[in-house]
Amino acid sequence: MTKKLITIAIDGFSSSGKSTMAKVLAKNIGYAYIDSGAMYRAVTLYCLDNGLINDAGEVNLPALEAAIGDIKISFGVNAETGATETYLNGENVEGKIRDMRVSGKVSTVAAIPFVRRELVKQQQAMGRDKGIVMDGRDIGTTVFPDAEMKVFVNASAETRAQRRYDELVAKGDTTVTYESVLENVKQRDHLDTTREESPLRRADDAVELDNSHMSREEQNKWMIDLYEKIATR
Ligand code: DC
Numbered sequence: 001m002t003k004k005l006i007t008i009a010i011d012g013f014s015s016s017g018k019s020t021m022a023k024v025l026a027k028n029i030g031y032a033y034i035d036s037g038a039m040y041r042a043v044t045l046y047c048l049d050n051g052l053i054n055d056a057g058e059v060n061l062p063a064l065e066a067a068i069g070d071i072k073i074s075f076g077v078n079a080e081t082g083a084t085e086t087y088l089n090g091e092n093v094e095g096k097i098r099d100m101r102v103s104g105k106v107s108t109v110a111a112i113p114f115v116r117r118e119l120v121k122q123q124q125a126m127g128r129d130k131g132i133v134m135d136g137r138d139i140g141t142t143v144f145p146d147a148e149m150k151v152f153v154n155a156s157a158e159t160r161a162q163r164r165y166d167e168l169v170a171k172g173d174t175t176v177t178y179e180s181v182l183e184n185v186k187q188r189d190h191l192d193t194t195r196e197e198s199p200l201r202r203a204d205d206a207v208e209l210d211n212s213h214m215s216r217e218e219q220n221k222w223m224i225d226l227y228e229k230i231a232t233r
Helices: 018-029 036-049 061-070 106-110 113-126 139-143 157-170 178-194 216-231
Strands: 007-012 032-035 073-077 084-088 132-136 149-154 207-210
Touching: 007 018, 007 139, 018 032, 018 132, 018 149, 018 216, 032 036, 032 084, 032 113, 036 061, 036 073, 036 084, 036 106, 036 113, 036 132, 061 113, 106 113, 106 178, 113 132, 113 139, 132 139, 139 149, 149 216, 157 178, 207 216
Parallel strands: 007 132, 007 149, 032 132, 149 207
Antiparallel strands: 073 084
16 A cells, blocks of 8 residues: 655654654655754754853844854765764764764753754744654644654653663773763753743643553564554545
8 A cells, every 4th residue: 555755753852762763654654854952953053163152151132143144964875874963053063063072052952042043944834845753842833833743752861771771881892870861861851841932741632652661572563553543544
């Protein structure tokens, strides 16, 4: 049976595993995958590298607003691994945007209204032709409110911190502690759910998935089953 080309919005808390699930789904069904969090991370990296944010997390708003039009974020596929990687003004920043230096400041930058307006505009342009899986915090509520498939992924803060910690250790980070990651996860949950502009919340028509006790295979199957149901309707 032929399938409809649809838009898929996957939202949820940080380290809920939503990006992994979104990536696998996109690959399985031949859709483009966009990690919207990577875009907020890239803007944060730009702020850090250009002295627009201090250690206390205060952002030089006029300078950032003047620069925002010059911050070009794009995605490219790594020919060796097949993974989508993030570029900031032509430089591959995939590694840099995942470290704790960026993670510690990204919620502050993501709460700035003009940053959100600019990135949402770019995200909507990327999804104009459908056939896209985008993950983030406000995809089903703000970026693509009309998406045919919306999933809200959740898991306990402890489960999510353990996942992020394992990821960082696997990447060779020898200084990180589980406690500091848990603290960062909780702090970001708080900032993400309480900010004024597009706070993280489940869209009324999103399907909720708590994957605390699910294996990757189970999650991937759950996603593809839901997609099949929606796209063949
Ligand atoms: O998914 P992530 O951890 O890479 O996201 C990084 C930060 O960006 C996180 O603190 C929330 C924010 N974010 C957002 O506000 N809106 C999105 N659509 C995606 C991410």
